[in-house]
Amino acid sequence: GENVEQHPSTLSVQEGDSAVIKCTYSDSASNYFPWYKQELGKGPQLIIDIRSNVGEKKDQRIAVTLNKTAKHFSLHITETQPEDSAVYFCAQTTGGFKTIFGAGTRLFVKA
Amino acid sequence: ETGVTQTPRHLVMGMTNKKSLKCEQHLGHNAMYWYKQSAKKPLELMFVYNFKEQTENNSVPSRFSPECPNSSHLFLHLHTLQPEDSALYLCASSQVATAEAFFGQGTRLTVV
Numbered sequence: 001g002e003n004v005e006q007h008p009s010t011l012s013v014q015e016g017d018s019a020v021i022k023c024t025y026s027d028s029a030s031n032y033f034p035w036y037k038q039e040l041g042k043g044p045q046l047i048i049d050i051r052s053n054v055g056e057k058k059d060q061r062i063a064v065t066l067n068k069t070a071k072h073f074s075l076h077i078t079e080t081q082p083e084d085s086a087v088y089f090c091a092q093t094t095g096g097f098k099t100i101f102g103a104g105t106r107l108f109v110k111a
Numbered sequence: 112e113t114g115v116t117q118t119p120r121h122l123v124m125g126m127t128n129k130k131s132l133k134c135e136q137h138l139g140h141n142a143m144y145w146y147k148q149s150a151k152k153p154l155e156l157m158f159v160y161n162f163k164e165q166t167e168n169n170s171v172p173s174r175f176s177p178e179c180p181n182s183s184h185l186f187l188h189l190h191t192l193q194p195e196d197s198a199l200y201l202c203a204s205s206q207v208a209t210a211e212a213f214f215g216q217g218t219r220l221t222v223v
Contacts, residue, residue, distance in 0.1 A: 036214075044154070045214070097144075
């Protein structure tokens, strides 16, 4: 069946360094790839997304890349700050509403 | 605040109780979802409602019963739950055309 693999499960970086989280997917019909940030005690919050007709998208310190041929997409956070510490989830969506999530990456940014 | 409100935030219930979780969205979306989030597991999609019609039921046990009376409200009725059903239950909504989903804060459910 469809699944999304996410790596690493835990990532620790020094403040100011970059963080990269990678995901691979299996459903070639997927056309929408969102990334969510979940802080303790809160629901996941959409932080950036990319659609299948685009290879890269950037929003300030956050960027996402998509390689449809290889079926993988990545989240890049530059100049990390302690408030970036959270759990990050990648996801794939097919048909507008069927969304499958990765297992999550716990990011620690050390001051 | 994402425009999706879930109540209650916390719920403790016995295995013989009946309770309901409520979700309300103020975003004008036409699809609503229930997800289960357990420790160290990916978010599990439970139910999808598209224009009030259930379009997805991911093999969820019948002790979980969803209800969508209109496109702004979603309920999850619970009865005869098991301790392994303890988890964070998340509601989300989206506009099907864009697929951007917004989540509520979740209900932390503990079954004793």
